[in-house]
Amino acid sequence: MSNLIGEIAFLFQRLDWLSLVDLALVSAIFFFVLSLVRGTQAAALLRGMILLVIVIALLTSLLPLPAFSWLLRNTLTPLLVAIPVIFAPEIRRGLERLGRAGSTIISAQGPSPIERTIAAISTAAQRLADQRCGALIVLEREDQLDEYVETGVRLDAALSPELLLQIFYVNTPLHDGAVIVRGERVAAAACVLPLSTGGTLSRGPDRQMGLRHRAGLGISEVSDAVAIVVSEESGTISVTHNGRMIRRLDINRLRNILSAFYHPPAPRWFPALVARVFSGLERLRRRAAGD
Structure with a gap:
């Protein structure tokens, strides 16, 4: 327990503005991905993948499983390639939203x-x-x-x-x-x-x-x-x-x-x-x- 507290304190000591920007970017990406899949069938698939990753990480860190670790290392790249294919509709929808938002910002004339x-x-x-x-x-x-x-x-x-x-x-x-x-x-x-x-x-x-x-x-x-x-x-x-x-x-x-x-979507006071x-x-x- 003392080692964990010491590691956390060490991380906070090294925290600077660049690290905060880094964390904010990662958080924004996660938020964007979750907003894309929320309310779709891909949400259940994403939850299953996250749970699987957590279980695999615990197994490889707590138990000496060299063959299992080798298998994971060799299947990681195909899995990364498969993710865009699995979530293709959600990715396309997100890019369409970005495109519409960009066109709205660029073009201020005419009805929205x-x-x-x-x-x-x-x-x-x-x-x-x-x-x-x-x-x-x-x-x-x-x-x-x-x-x-x-x-x-x-x-x-x-x-x-x-x-x-x-x-x-x-x-x-x-x-x-x-x-x-x-x-x-x-x-x-x-x-x-x-x-x-x-x-x-x-x-x-x-x-x-x-x-x-x-x-x-x-x-x-x-x-x-x-x-x-x-x-x-x-x-x-x-x-x-x-x-x-x-x-x-x-x-x-x-x-x-x-x-x-x-x-x-607007701030919470707006729906009320x-x-x-x-x-x-x-x-x-x-x-x-x-x-």
């Missing part, structure tokens, strides 16, 4: 990607509502929705009002199901979502709502996604988030709500503030319905 996404979705929702075409659009945020993307037809297409209108027009092959939007692209269409289990639609006038509204609430109960629902019967636009629903929205209110929710705004809008809606 988020503003373009909100404008496209709001315009499409209003047109669909005017034509009484049912629609369910899910905006992926921090929680990955890959398991629901797999239930539909992958598109990976650029988001536009025309594409959303074409998908949700009646009798088109992909109109039955949800569209999942990831960033500025339509990840998939005709996706199957979980239905709400919270009982929100079992009370009052909301109990007459159909499967689209129940699916919109359901995905908001199991993730941080925001769902836009257009009613085929009434032509009303609704938004669901965190197991709650705001109904009878016009295009301006829809844009304001999406601007509040559909943004990159947005939740308060959402609760206030819900209270106003109920008061207006009571009047």
Whole structure:
């Protein structure tokens, strides 16, 4: 124990500003890697690899195993080559994020990607509502929705009002199901979502709502996604988030709500503030319905 304390004290004595920069860079790399795989199937694989490395390190340090150590030394290089192959989707997603961030910094003119996404979705929702075409659009945020993307037809297409209108027009092959939007692209269409289990639609006038509204609430109960629902019967636009629903929205209110929710992660006070705004809008809606 005294030797361990002495080694720690020795390390702190040699600590300078360059060492702090070194530690900060390593920490940033680890944080970046973990943020890429969080919420994906690769997260479990990464945890398994870390656990395996810890077990191997303990075995080789505590026990004299020359053959095992030789095997590890000769397989280390192939393992390092295999890691980029295993985590190729996550690496590609991270590089795309860096590219989008760089282009945003370089180009200060024109609307941001988020503003373009909100404008496209709001315009499409209003047109669909005017034509009484049912629609369910899910905006992926921090929680990955890959398991629901797999239930539909992958598109990976650029988001536009025309594409959303074409998908949700009646009798088109992909109109039955949800569209999942990831960033500025339509990840998939005709996706199957979980239905709400919270009982929100079992009370009052909301109990007459159909499967689209129940699916919109359901995905908001199991993730941080925001769902836009257009009613085929009434032509009303609704938004669901965190197991709650705001109904009878016009295009301006829809844009304001999406601007509040559909943004990159912010400090901890921001979600609390947005939740308060959402609760206030819900209270106003109920008061207006009571009047």
